[in-house]
Amino acid sequence: MLILVVEDDADVGQMLVEGLNEAGHQVDWATNGHDGMSRALAGRHELVILDRQLGDGVDGLEILQAVRETGRSVPALFLSGLGELSDWVKGLQAGGDDYVVKPVSLAELLRRIDALTNRPAESAA
Numbered sequence: 001m002l003i004l005v006v007e008d009d010a011d012v013g014q015m016l017v018e019g020l021n022e023a024g025h026q027v028d029w030a031t032n033g034h035d036g037m038s039r040a041l042a043g044r045h046e047l048v049i050l051d052r053q054l055g056d057g058v059d060g061l062e063i064l065q066a067v068r069e070t071g072r073s074v075p076a077l078f079l080s081g082l083g084e085l086s087d088w089v090k091g092l093q094a095g096g097d098d099y100v101v102k103p104v105s106l107a108e109l110l111r112r113i114d115a116l117t118n119r120p121a122e123s124a125a
Contacts, residue, residue, distance in 0.1 A: 001117060002026045004045040006036030006063060007079070008054045012102065016049065016079075019106040025113075033058025040067050045074060047117055052080035052091065061094045068095040075116040079104065 003025050007013040010031070017027045028045065030036035033054035040048055040063050048067070050060030064076050076098075078091040083101035091099040097116050100109065 001046045002028060002044060003047045003049060003113075004028045004030065004036070004039055005049045006030045006033070006040070006054065006060060007049070007051045008032055008056075009051070012051075012079075015106070016109075019109070023106075023110055032056040033060075033063065036060075037063050037066060040064075041070065043070070043072060043074075047113060048074055048076045050076060050078050050096075052078055052082050052087065061090060064094045064096060077112060077116060079109070 003020055005013060005016050005027055007016060007029070008031055013029055013031060017029050020027045028039060030039050033056045036054065037058055050063055052060045054060065060078055067074065076096050078096045078099045079102060080087065080099070081102045088099045098112055100112060
């Protein structure tokens with residue numbers, strides 16, 4: 001699976017890239033919000049992992065809102081240091097499918113990715 005990671009912290013980003021690669025995923029890593037925005041809007045990814053706070057004036061909420069405005073329903077997971085209930089709510093309201101507070105273990109992150117990407121297709125009722 002091709003996963004877009006938008007994370008400006010080099011240590012966290014490197015850990016994500018290495019861990020996701022070891023788990024068999026391909027990772028496209030954007031190190032700032034502007035780059036993350038352009039990569040996310042390109043629409044090639046099967047999952048997006050977004051930091052909420054990016055140091056260049058574009059945050060994860062803006063990126064996901066822009067993606068959702070295109071009509072794309074790519075699974076999106078926020079991985080953030082912001083852990084208040086209001087932060088979670090904002091992430092989910094922006095179209096996020098999950099919200100995880102840093103630090104997170106790689107094992108937990110992989111389980112959450114599995115849960116987001118292995119859902120059965122919705123059927124018309």
